[in-house]
Amino acid sequence: DAKTTQPPSMDCAEGRAANLPCNHSTISGNEYVYWYRQIHSQGPQYIIHGLKNNETNEMASLIITEDRKSSTLILPHATLRDTAVYYCIVRVVNNNAGNMLTFGGGTRLMVKP
Amino acid sequence: DTGVSQDPRHKITKRGQNVTFRCDPISEHNRLYWYRQTLGQGPEFLTYFQNEAQLEKSRLLSDRFSAERPKGSFSTLEIQRTEQGDSAMYLCASSLAPPLGANVLTFGAGSRLTVL
Numbered sequence: 001d002a003k004t005t006q007p008p009s010m011d012c013a014e015g016r017a018a019n020l021p022c023n024h025s026t027i028s029g030n031e032y033v034y035w036y037r038q039i040h041s042q043g044p045q046y047i048i049h050g051l052k053n054n055e056t057n058e059m060a061s062l063i064i065t066e067d068r069k070s071s072t073l074i075l076p077h078a079t080l081r082d083t084a085v086y087y088c089i090v091r092v093v094n095n096n097a098g099n100m101l102t103f104g105g106g107t108r109l110m111v112k113p
Numbered sequence: 114d115t116g117v118s119q120d121p122r123h124k125i126t127k128r129g130q131n132v133t134f135r136c137d138p139i140s141e142h143n144r145l146y147w148y149r150q151t152l153g154q155g156p157e158f159l160t161y162f163q164n165e166a167q168l169e170k171s172r173l174l175s176d177r178f179s180a181e182r183p184k185g186s187f188s189t190l191e192i193q194r195t196e197q198g199d200s201a202m203y204l205c206a207s208s209l210a211p212p213l214g215a216n217v218l219t220f221g222a223g224s225r226l227t228v229l
Contacts, residue, residue, distance in 0.1 A: 034216050043117070043204050043220030044156060087155060091216050100146075100169065101216060103155030 004088045009108040012082075018075040020107050022088030025069040030092050033064060034101070035073045037084040044087065044103070047073065078111045085109070117221035119205050125227045126195055133191045134224040138207030145188050146218060147180055148204040149173065156204055162188060163210060195228045202226075 005023040012018040024033065034049040048055055048062045050071075055062045061074040075082055087106040118137040126132050138145045143164050148156035159178070160170045164185040174180075177195075182188040192199055202225050206218040 032216065041222075043206070043223050044218075045220065046217050049216065085155075089216075093211055093216065100158045100161065100171075101218065102158070106155055 004090055004104055006086075006088050006104065006107045008105060009110070011110050011112055012075075012078045014080060014111055014113050015077055018078040018082065018109060018111070020073040020075075020086050020088075020109065021070065022073070023070045024088070024090045027068050027090050028092075031090045032093060033062065033068075033071050034089045034091060035060070035062065036087045036089065036101075036103070037082075038087070038106070039081075039084040047086075078109075080111050080113065083109060083111045117205055117207055117219050119203075119221040119224045121224060122222065123225045123227075125229065127229050128195060128197060130195055131191065131193045132195055132226060133189055134203050134205075134226075136188045136190070136205030136207075136221060138187070138205070139219055140186075142207035142209055142219070143185070144208045144210055145182055146206040146208075147188070147190050148206065148220075150202040150204055150223070151200075159190075192226075195226075197228045200226055200228045 032049050032051050035047040036044040038044045047059050048057055050062045064071045085106040085108050087103050089101050120135045146161040147159040150156040158171050159174050160180050162182040165182050177193045180190045202223040204220055204223045206220040208218045
């Protein structure tokens with residue numbers, strides 16, 4: 001799986017958009033970008049994933065650059081409850097492979113009032 | 114469905130004792146995973162099952178660790194002769210098999226183990 005690089009921490013003002021970057025310059029053509037988050041004392045929570053097109057769901061938007069070497073997770077209106085560690089993971093989809101997601105250090109997002 | 118349930122949520126034990134954790138996945142999910150997370154680190158993969166078959170084990174899963182999923186539903190993770198280094202959060206997750214559920218895991222809240 002391709003390695004990802006994320007800033008260790010970020011701050012965001014409540015109500016503003018939180019833009020979390022992720023670099024994955026060695027991504028291969030069949031690897032997807034996944035985002036999870038982990039709120040304190042809870043298990044990780046799936047947010048969104050994409051291959052090359054931008055994706056949006058009720059939680060967030062995922063913007064993937066045209067060369068696919070980086071992506072940005074956007075929380076459009078951050079709330080205090082979005083304070084968490086956000087993990088960017090790159091992974092293939094393969095019927096014969098287990099979904100052994102590899103979590104790095106992630107970005108600790110602090111949403112401040 | 115109430116999601117992935119783990120029991121107990123907290124376990125304190127003395128070094129050398131055996132402990133067992135239970136995970137009840139989402140009922141229609143045929144894949145079940147165990148991860149371990151130590152303070153300040155991301156979760157680390159331990160093992161996974163597809164139905165009742167244990168398909169992969171990490172090198173982190175020493176001989177003192179054993180996981181089962183006897184009927185393809187709930188799973189147990191047992192640690193024998195616990196050591197202080199086993200202190201961690203043990204996370205269970207479940208998913209549908211690819212392509213439907215590829216890499217979209219639902220995690221439980223975890224079982225925190227403290228070995229004294």
